[in-house]
Amino acid sequence: xxxxxxxxxxxxxxxxxxxxxxxxxxxxxxxxxxxxxxxxxxxxxxxxxxxxxxxxxxxxxxxxxxxxxxxxxxxxxxxxxxxxxxxxxxxxxxxxxxxxxxxxxxxxxxxxxxxxxxxxxxxxxxxxxxxxxxxxxxxxxxxxxxxxxxxxxxxxxxxxxxxxxxxxxxxxxxxxxxxxxxxxxxxxxxxxxxxxxxxxxxxxxxxxxxxxxxxxxxxxxxxxxxxxxxxxxxxxxxxxxxxxxxxxxxxxxxxxxxxxxxxxxxxxxxxxxxxxxxxxxxxxxxxxxxxxxxxxxxxxxxxxxxxxxxxxxxxxxxxxxxxxxxxxxxxxxxxxxxxxxxxxxxxxxxxxxxxxxxxxxxxxxxxxxxxxxxxxxxxxxxxxxxxxxxxxxxxxxxxxxxxxxxxxxxxxxxxxxxxxxxxxxxxxxxxxxxxxxxxxxxxxxxxxxxxxxxxxxxxxxxxxxxxxxxxxxxxxxxxxxxxxxxxxxxxxxxxxxxxxxxxxxxxxxxxxxxxxxxxxxxxxxxxxxxxxxxxxxxxxxxxxxxxxxxxxxxxxxxxxxxxxxxxxxxxxxxxxxxxxxxxxxxxxxxxxxxxxxxxxxxxxxxxxxxxxxxxxxxxxxxxxxxxxxxxxxxxxxxxxxxxxxxxxxxxxxxxxxxxxxxxxxxxxxxxxxxxxxxxxxxxxxxxxxxxxxxxxxxxxxxxxxxxxxxxxxxxxxxxxxxxxxxxxxxxxxxxxxxxxxxxxxxxxxxxxxxxxxxxxxxxxxxxxxxxxxxxxxxxxxxxxxxxxxxxxxx
Numbered sequence: 194x195x196x197x198x199x200x201x202x203x204x205x206x207x208x209x210x211x212x213x214x215x216x217x218x219x220x221x222x223x224x225x226x227x228x229x230x231x232x233x234x235x236x237x238x239x240x241x242x243x244x245x246x247x248x249x250x251x252x253x254x255x256x257x258x259x260x261x262x263x264x265x266x267x268x269x270x271x272x273x274x275x276x277x278x279x280x281x282x283x284x285x286x287x288x289x290x291x292x293x294x295x296x297x298x299x300x301x302x303x304x305x306x307x308x309x310x311x312x313x314x315x316x317x318x319x320x321x322x323x324x325x326x327x328x329x330x331x332x333x334x335x336x337x338x339x340x341x342x343x344x345x346x347x348x349x350x351x352x353x354x355x356x357x358x359x360x361x362x363x364x365x366x367x368x369x370x371x372x373x374x375x376x377x378x379x380x381x382x383x384x385x386x387x388x389x390x391x392x393x394x395x396x397x398x399x400x401x402x403x404x405x406x407x408x409x410x411x412x413x414x415x416x417x418x419x420x421x422x423x424x425x426x427x428x429x430x431x432x433x434x435x436x437x438x439x440x441x442x443x444x445x446x447x448x449x450x451x452x453x454x455x456x457x458x459x460x461x462x463x464x465x466x467x468x469x470x471x472x473x474x475x476x477x478x479x480x481x482x483x484x485x486x487x488x489x490x491x492x493x494x495x496x497x498x499x500x501x502x503x504x505x506x507x508x509x510x511x512x513x514x515x516x517x518x519x520x521x522x523x524x525x526x527x528x529x530x531x532x533x534x535x536x537x538x539x540x541x542x543x544x545x546x547x548x549x550x551x552x553x554x555x556x557x558x559x560x561x562x563x564x565x566x567x568x569x570x571x572x573x574x575x576x577x578x579x580x581x582x583x584x585x586x587x588x589x590x591x592x593x594x595x596x597x598x599x600x601x602x603x604x605x606x607x608x609x610x611x612x613x614x615x616x617x618x619x620x621x622x623x624x625x626x627x628x629x630x631x632x633x634x635x636x637x638x639x640x641x642x643x644x645x646x647x648x649x650x651x652x653x654x655x656x657x658x659x660x661x662x663x664x665x666x667x668x669x670x671x672x673x674x675x676x677x678x679x680x681x682x683x684x685x686x687x688x689x690x691x692x693x694x695x696x697x698x699x700x701x702x703x704x705x706x707x708x709x710x711x712x713x714x715x716x717x718x719x720x721x722x723x724x725x726x727x728x729x730x731x732x733x734x735x736x737x738x739x740x741x742x743x744x745x746x747x748x749x750x751x752x753x754x755x756x757x758x759x760x761x762x763x764x765x766x767x768x769x770x771x772x773x774x775x776x777x778x779x780x781x782x783x784x785x786x787x788x789x790x791x792x793x794x795x796x797x798x799x800x801x802x803x804x805x806x807x808x809x810x811x812x813x814x815x816x817x818x819x820x821x822x823x824x825x826x827x828x829x830x831x832x833x834x835x836x837x838x839x840x841x842x843x844x845x846x847x848x849x850x851x852x853x854x855x856x857x858x859x860x861x862x863x864x865x866x867x868x869x870x871x872x873x874x875x876x877x878x879x880x881x882x883x884x885x886x887x888x889x890x891x892x893x894x895x896x897x898x899x900x901x902x903x904x905x906x907x908x909x910x911x912x913x914x915x916x917x918x919x920x921x922x923x924x925x926x927x928x929x930x931x932x933x934x935x936x937x938x939x940x941x942x943x944x945x946x947x948x949x950x951x952x953x954x955x956x957x958x959x960x961x962x963x964x965x966x967x968x969x970x971x972x973x974x975x976x977x978x979x980x981x982x983x984x985x986x987x
Contacts (some may be wrong), residue, residue: 260341261334264349270333273349275323276567281311281552282328286347288340290425291320299429300345307331307339317662325552344428370476373418376410377469383407384466404456407465411449419445419472440622440649445472447649448956451642464643467956471650474960503534503585506578516585528576529731529757535585537566541577546570575755575765576731622652629950640952647949651959652942660934660970667978668927675987676910677892677920684906687890688924690871694820694917695862695884697876698829698839700735701894703807704911710743714793714801721795722746724767728774731755732763735877735896736791740774740803759882760830760855762791770796776830789831807835812915814842819918824870828853828861828884858884875909875917919985926981933977934970941966 207227219226263269276283291297296315300322303313309331313324322345326336337347383403426442445468452463502513504526511526516534519525524540527533532550544560551569560566566579626648633641665682672679679685696702717725723746729737731752755765762775773780773794780792782799791803817825826848827839833851843849850861858876862884865872874881874888877895882905885891891905894914909917945962948954 261337264333264337273333276548276551276569277328278548278552280327280329281325282333283323283325283551284333284336285321285323286337286340287320287349288315288322288345288347289320290345290421291315291317291322296345299343303339306343307336310336342428342431344425366476366480369418369421370473370480373414373469373473373476376414376418377466377473380407380410380466380469383410384462400462401459404462407463408453408456411452411465411469414469414472415445415449418476422475439619440626440652441475443623443626444646444649444956447642448646461639464956467643467646470957471646471960474957475650475963504528519581519585521581521583523581525579525581526576527572527579528733529572529574529755530733531572533566533568533570533572533579535568535581536583537568537579537581539564539566539577540580544577545573547573575752618652622649625652625946625950633952637952643956644949644952646956647954647959648946650956651945651949651954651962660938660974661931663971664927664930664934664974664978667974668924671923671978671982671987672907672920675916675920676913677907677916678909679907680905684890685924685927687871687906688873688921689928691823691873691890691921693824693826693865693870693872695826695828695865695872695874695888697858697874697881697884697894698827698835699807699831700877700896700911701875701914702813702827702839703809704896709806710739711804712801713804714799717800719746720768721800723750724770724772724795725774725793727752727767728755728763728765728772731765732757736805737763739805740791743803760853809842810911810914816915816917817843820921823921826850826861826865828858828876830854855881855883859887862887875914916987919987923981923985923987926985927978930974930977930981934974937973938966938970941969 207225264273274282274284288300291300297317300315301313303322303324304310307330309327309329311325311327313322315322324336331339340347383406386400386403422438422442422445425438429439448464448468448471452465452468455461455463503516503519504511505514505519506524506526519535525534525537533546539560539562542562544566545557546560546566547557548567548570550571551567557573558570565582568583568585626645629648630641630645633644662682665685668685669679669682672685722744726741726744726746727750729741729744732738734757750768753766755763757763758775758779761779762773764771764773766772774791777784777790777792780794780799781797782792782794782802789805789807791805793800793802821844825843827843827850829849829851830853831851833849836849836851839849840847850857853861858874858881862872862874866887866889871890872888873890873892874884875892875894876885877893881893885893885905890907892907892909893905894909894911896911941962945954945959945966949959
């Protein structure tokens, strides 16, 4: 009996995908569904007696019990985990069976399959996933078993050779290609009489023998070379997801079933040569795609990563070095608001570590001397010294930058489009194949199977779904080459929408490392100068570092009670004396003089001020002239002594605000957004962290990449600010390339499906076209991206 279908007006969860139903949704068989697609898959599962799949959520696969028990070993687990706490562990897993955008979609929604998974982020090109999970809800062996049951068995590398691109599955793929090629060639050889039209003169016993020999030869092609498609399709369906391998598996089954029927009934020779060629060319395409992606990888390793640095201590001398050069045993100084570059042991007495960069949870943890510290934690307070225990990973620290806690909740543009494509594309193709097969059943029943197989194989969402990632990946690479380091591809899309650019003054429009520092007031003794140097060396602010470099005094003093108040200054107790350094009102000075003065008080007594001469960046006037299409504004924490000079650089009517506290800057960004503007903010990433996070695009301008804010979308080396207009123009070119790639991919699928539905496309030719569609998009985005980069001299 067919269950009644009706439309209701409630807000409930879909029985199939568990998304919230819209107000008008479908009720079928007493269950709620958000769309017709979910209802159809539910019906399919009922037909195939797969009802238990809806009850399998949050349950481990009993067949995998014991397979991953080695992950219970404490030593092994410590090697694998990136971060661990009572309720939040992080592990990066190698998943070589990731091969299309549908895989990315289902893995990044891993939390839907088990409540113990907090989030998952996939690197498609490296075939890895960073999984955050709650160890009190799901243990590591269970997590591995869950992934394996979904068709993505993790590979564990105890040596952590994460920079190697070649997966261990490549040799297995080559062997499958070899078996398919051998069998395909022999099937064709035995089919020559049919090709040449001389099979009619052959003895029937020979024809039957050759036919059954072809069946024997095609079996290893299907069940060895092609088994990956069946495994992936089965495990996808088992977890309520129709991936791209479902239509391929159905196409293989259709061709084999029809061929076997014709051979057994002696009504024809079947299509075993087409079937062997189909799997052979699909595997060749998979291998070629993999090589293409590797060669055009956008990992941003070495060339395109922002150049993180750390301060190493050797024999009492501090040296800034790239984190890639850190080795276990090195002692590293970590100042206030700096990132711990690698797993380490705390040598100082105590540290206050903020792990929000790692977990997204804003809660500082007190760590005692000798305890473990994890890479990505941020020190809050006076500087600490740590000893490195594990080599630093540039790629891991950059992946933290993309923690979902720091992602926007706005519409994700082309990413949202590609997610929708991945979700519904395969279901649409299955529907087209079913309708076309029904029509061809009445036109030519024998040719129906060729048509169905061609439709199922030629359609490919990968080209459509990879258009934006590859184009934006090229944009990231080219920007990185020119010292603008964006945290993800979506940042390039947000740059296109910007209509307002807001500049901070100190450290953004001015050079933080240039200019003399003079002290005016009561002369400081050598000991007092040492106290000041001890205080400022705990801060990474550009002005603090200027003052530190200007003082040569000894710093062998003990500092306690250190604090840094954004927008105001520093305070701390050094050698028992209270020092305050910053704005006049912060230190208790009677009045504030011209911009660039940093006032000092010791034990409540005013001692004078440090004067830093501002030097504006080279090419600033030319940059402003190139940004004529944008509304510009300047925000500064200093007084307005330099307003007149800035008015000679910026166009008439430019909004300029001075004496701005961090909250004032954030409020101004909000006000601009409320007026309908899309705002880019450029600041130092320290005092401007709130404004950078609030803005649509936040760029931290920095001379020292050892500190940066997870709130920002990118880091720009200070001497490259003059090229900002070029970056904005190139981002617009990137959007045009994405649109053109979408059109090419869409046309490929429309034309390919049209020929397949018309019966003018064989399964073998469809198997050749399928990977070529993705490769053509990759080639197009590569050529056009490089062309426009040369055009803009980037």
